[in-house]
Amino acid sequence: MTTAPKIRLSGVSKSFGPKHVLRGVDLDVSPQESFVIIGGSGTGKSVMIKCILGLLQPDAGSIEIDGRNVLKMKASERREVMRRIGMLFQGAALFDSLPVWENVAFGLIQGQRMARRQARDIAVEKLAQVGLTADVAYLSPSELSGGMQKRVGLARAIATEPDIIFFDEPTTGLDPIMADVINDLIIDCVKKLGATAFTITHDMSSVRKIASKVGMLYEGHLIWHGSVKKVDDSGNDYVDQFVHGRADGPIRMPVKKA
Amino acid sequence: MKFVAAIGRAVLDFLPAIGRLAIFTATSLSHCVRPPFYPRLIGRQMLDIGYYSLPVVGLTAIFTGMVLALQSYSGFSRFNAESAIATVVVLSVTRELGPVLAGLMVAGRVGAAMAAEIGTMRVTEQIDALTTLSTQPHKYLVAPRLIAGLIMLPCLVLVADIIGVFGGYLVGVYKLNFNAATYLANTWQYLETLDVVSGLVKAAVFGFIITLMGCYHGYNSKGGAQGVGAATTNAVVSASILILVSNYLITAIFFGK
Numbered sequence: 001m002t003t004a005p006k007i008r009l010s011g012v013s014k015s016f017g018p019k020h021v022l023r024g025v026d027l028d029v030s031p032q033e034s035f036v037i038i039g040g041s042g043t044g045k046s047v048m049i050k051c052i053l054g055l056l057q058p059d060a061g062s063i064e065i066d067g068r069n070v071l072k073m074k075a076s077e078r079r080e081v082m083r084r085i086g087m088l089f090q091g092a093a094l095f096d097s098l099p100v101w102e103n104v105a106f107g108l109i110q111g112q113r114m115a116r117r118q119a120r121d122i123a124v125e126k127l128a129q130v131g132l133t134a135d136v137a138y139l140s141p142s143e144l145s146g147g148m149q150k151r152v153g154l155a156r157a158i159a160t161e162p163d164i165i166f167f168d169e170p171t172t173g174l175d176p177i178m179a180d181v182i183n184d185l186i187i188d189c190v191k192k193l194g195a196t197a198f199t200i201t202h203d204m205s206s207v208r209k210i211a212s213k214v215g216m217l218y219e220g221h222l223i224w225h226g227s228v229k230k231v232d233d234s235g236n237d238y239v240d241q242f243v244h245g246r247a248d249g250p251i252r253m254p255v256k257k258a
Numbered sequence: 259m260k261f262v263a264a265i266g267r268a269v270l271d272f273l274p275a276i277g278r279l280a281i282f283t284a285t286s287l288s289h290c291v292r293p294p295f296y297p298r299l300i301g302r303q304m305l306d307i308g309y310y311s312l313p314v315v316g317l318t319a320i321f322t323g324m325v326l327a328l329q330s331y332s333g334f335s336r337f338n339a340e341s342a343i344a345t346v347v348v349l350s351v352t353r354e355l356g357p358v359l360a361g362l363m364v365a366g367r368v369g370a371a372m373a374a375e376i377g378t379m380r381v382t383e384q385i386d387a388l389t390t391l392s393t394q395p396h397k398y399l400v401a402p403r404l405i406a407g408l409i410m411l412p413c414l415v416l417v418a419d420i421i422g423v424f425g426g427y428l429v430g431v432y433k434l435n436f437n438a439a440t441y442l443a444n445t446w447q448y449l450e451t452l453d454v455v456s457g458l459v460k461a462a463v464f465g466f467i468i469t470l471m472g473c474y475h476g477y478n479s480k481g482g483a484q485g486v487g488a489a490t491t492n493a494v495v496s497a498s499i500l501i502l503v504s505n506y507l508i509t510a511i512f513f514g515k
Contacts, residue, residue, distance in 0.1 A: 055386050082392045093387040096378075111392035113294075156391075166390075 004067055006031045006164060006196040007052065012061035013220075014047055021047045023220035024061065029213075034190060034197040036207050036228075038242060039217035040251065045200040046090075048217065049166055052198070053087065054078055065164070083111055086157035086195075090169040092149040094141035100127070100152050101137035107160040126155040129192075130185050147178040151185065158189045165190060167199040171206045183209045204243060207231065216242065218251065282474050286404055289397040296402050303406035307368050307465070308413055314367055315360045319418035322355050323347055323425025331434055340436075344444035347426030352453045353513075356418045357411075358505055361464035364411065365497040369472040372403060373493035376476025377486035385477070400477070403469040411465025412458040419457065456512040463508060464501050471497040 005028040014022040021044040029035045039045050050056040052063055054070065062069045065081055073081065086107075094103045102109070104126055105119035114122075124134050130151040141149060150170065157165050170186060171179035183206050190197045190210075201207060207214060208228065215225035216239050224236045231243055241249030330343045376399055379385050388395045423445060430436040472493045479489035 050386070053386075053390055055389055079392045082390060085390065087387070087390040089383045089387055091382055093383040095384055095387070097375075106393070107391040110398070 003030055005029055005064070006033070006066065007035075007198065008062075008064040008067075009048075009052070010062045010064075012048070012051060012058045012063060014044070014051060014056060014058050020220055022051070022058070025217070025220070025222050027215060027222055027225070029196060029198060031196055032194055034187075034199070034210055034212045036199045036201060036211035036214050037217055038200075038202060038204075038207055038214060040202065040242065043217045044220050045217055046168060049168055049198070049200055053085070053166065054082070079111075083107075083160060084163045086160065086162035086165040088150070088153045088157045088165070088167045088170055090172055092141075092153035094149055094152055094156070096141055098141075099137065100132075100139050100141060100144070103141065103152060104137075104155045104159050106156065111160065122159060123155070126159050127152070129158070129189065130155045131181075147174055147181070150174065150178075150182050154182070154185055154189060158193060161193055162195060163193075164196045164198065165193075167197065167201075169201050169203075170199065171201065171203045176205075179203065179206065180209070186210050202242075204245070278478070279474060282477070283470060286396050286400040286470070286473070289394060289401040290404055292397075294397070296398065299398070299402035300405050303402050304410050306371075307364065307403075307406050307469075308410035311360075311364050311367055311410075311414055312417065314363050315414050315418050316421050318359050318363050319351070319356060319422040320425035320428075322359055323351055323422035323427075324429045326350055326355070326422075327426040327429035327434070331430075340434075341440075341444060343430060343434075343436075344426065344441045345448045347430075348423050348445045348449050349453055351422035351426070352419045352449070352457045354457075354505070354509075356422055357415045357457045357460040357464060358501065360415050360418045360461065361411065361468065361501045361505075362498055364414065364464075365468045365471075365494055365501060368407075369468045369493045369497045370490045372469065372472030373476040373479070373490045374486055376473055377479035377489040380477060380479050381482055381486060395477070400473045403473055404466060407465035407469030408462050409465075411461040411468070415457055415461035416454075419454065452512065456508065459512075460505060460508050463504050467500045467504065468497045471500065 007027070007029040009025050009027040012022055012025045013020070025048060037045050037048065047056060051058045058071065063071055068081075070078060070081055095106065098106070101120050101123040104123035105114075105116075108114040108119040108122060109116060120137070124137050127134070127137055132148065132151055132155070136144070136148070141152065144152065167186060170182055174182060186197070187210055197210070199210060208231075211228040213225065214228050214231050215222050216236070217223070218238050224234055224239045226234065231239065234240065234243075237250050241251050326347050327343055330346045331340060334340055334342055334346075376385075379399070385395050385399070388398055427438075427441055427445070430441045431438045475489040475493040475496070479485045
C-alpha cells in the first residue's frame with residue numbers, strides 16, 4: 001500500500017515576463033521524508049519553495065498539501081495550513097525589531113494567540129533544543145553571529161511543532177563546522193517532531209547528511225529524483241556534473257564577459 | 259517619434275502603478291478595521307510618529323511663527339496695519355503653515371524611516387517570514403502605521419499651532435514692542451473654529467498620506483540596498499507632492515467659496 005504524499009506538485013509552472021523559471025514540475029514528497037532539491041543558482045529552487053508556501057502564485061499546475069489543493073483555498077484556510085508549516089530562511093529572516101525570544105515565539109503569539117508568558121517559556125525551551133542558552137533570548141538578532149541566527153531561525157521554525165518544515169539553503173554562508181552543527185540540528189529537530197522536511201540547497205555535504213530523497217532541478221524541470229544513496233550513481237550526466245562539481249559537462253553556467 | 263514613445267511608455271508605467279497603489283490602499287484600509295488588532299504596535303508607532311517628531315515639528319513651528327510676525331510687520335507697517343499681524347500669524351499657522359510644514363517635516367523623518375524599515379524587511383525576506391508565520395503583513399506592518407499616522411498628525415499639528423502662534427507672540431511682544439494683552443486679543447478675535455478644524459483635517463489626511471507612501475514604497479522595494487534607498491527617496495518625494503496637492507484640494511473644499 002502506498003501512502004498519500006504529504007506534498008504534491010503537479011505541472012507547476014511559473015514565469016517572470018519572458019523568463020520561464022518553472023516548466024511543469026511534478027513532485028511527490030511522502031510523510032516524514034526528508035526531500036532535498038539540488039540545482040545551480042537561478043534554476044528555480046527558491047521559486048518552487050515560494051510557490052509551495054504561497055509567497056508566489058504559480059501560473060499553472062496544482063500544489064497539494066495533505067491531499068488538498070492549497071492554490072484553491074480561501075485565505076483563512078490557507079492560514080490554517082500555514083500554522084502546520086515551519087520555514088528556515090536562507091538569511092534566517094529574523095525580525096530586527098524584536099528580541100530573540102519574541103522571534104522564536106512569534107508564530108505562537110501572533111498565529112496561535114498564545115499568552116506571551118507561556119510563549120516565552122516555549123521559546124526558551126526551543127532555544128535550548130538548538131543549543132542556545134536562555135540569556136540569548138533577550139538579545140537582539142543583530143547581536144548574534146550568522147550561525148546563532150540560523151539556530152534561532154531553526155528554533156522559530158520548530159516552535160509551533162509543524163508537520164512540514166522547509167529549509168532554504170540552511171548551511172549557506174556558514175563555516176564547515178557550523179554547517180555540520182546546523183545539519184545535525186535539522187536531523188534532530190525533524191526526527192523529534194516526526195515532520196516532513198523539504199530542503200533546497202547546493203551544498204552536497206548537507207545533502208548527503210540530511211536527505212532521504214533527492215531531486216535535481218535544471219532549467220525549470222525536475223530532471224532526476226531518487227534515493228540519496230543513488231545520487232552518486234544516478235546515471236544522469238547533469239546530476240553527475242553537479243554532484244561532483246565539475247566545470248565540464250552538459251550544464252553550462254552563463255558567464256558574462258567582463 | 260522617440261519623444262512620443264517616451265511619453266507613451268511613461269503613461270503605460272504610470273497607470274499600473276496607480277492600480278497597484280489603489281489595491282495596496284484598499285487592502286491596508288480593510289485590515290485597519292478588521293480584527294485582530296495590534297494595540298502594542300499601534301502604540302509604538304504613535305510614539306514614533308508623534309512623540310519623537312515633537313522636537314523637529316516644534317522648532318519648525320516656532321521659527322515659522324517668528325518669521326511670519328517679522329515679515330508681516332515689515333509689510334503691514336507700510337499701511338499702518340500692524341494690528342492685523344496677530345490675526346495673520348494665527349490664521350496662517352492654523353490654516354496652512356502648521357499642517358503643511360508639520361506634514362513635510364514628518365514626511366522627511368517618519369516616511370523615510372518607514373520606507374527604509376519595511377524595505378529592509380522586504381529584501382531580507384522578513385515580510386515573507388511573516389506570511390509563513392500565519393501573519394498578514396498588511397495587518398501587522400501597514401495597518402498600525404496608518405492608524406498611528408491618522409491619529410498623531412492632528413495631535414502634532416495642534417501642538418505646532420500653539421507653538422507657532424507663541425513664536426509670533428514672542429516677536430510681536432519682545433521685538434516689535436506690541437502690548438501683550440492686545441496681541442493676544444487680536445489673536446483670538448478673528449480666529450474661528452473652522453480655521454483650526456480645517457488644519458486638523460488636513461493633518462489627518464497628511465498623516466495618512468505619509469504613512470501610506472512610506473509603507474507602499476517600502477513594501478514594494480526590491481534589489482538590495484539600492485532598492486531600499488530608492489524606496490526611501492520615493493516615499494519622501496511622493497508624500498511631499500501629495501501633501502501639497504491635497505492641501506490645495508482641502509483648502510478649496512473648506513474655503514473656496
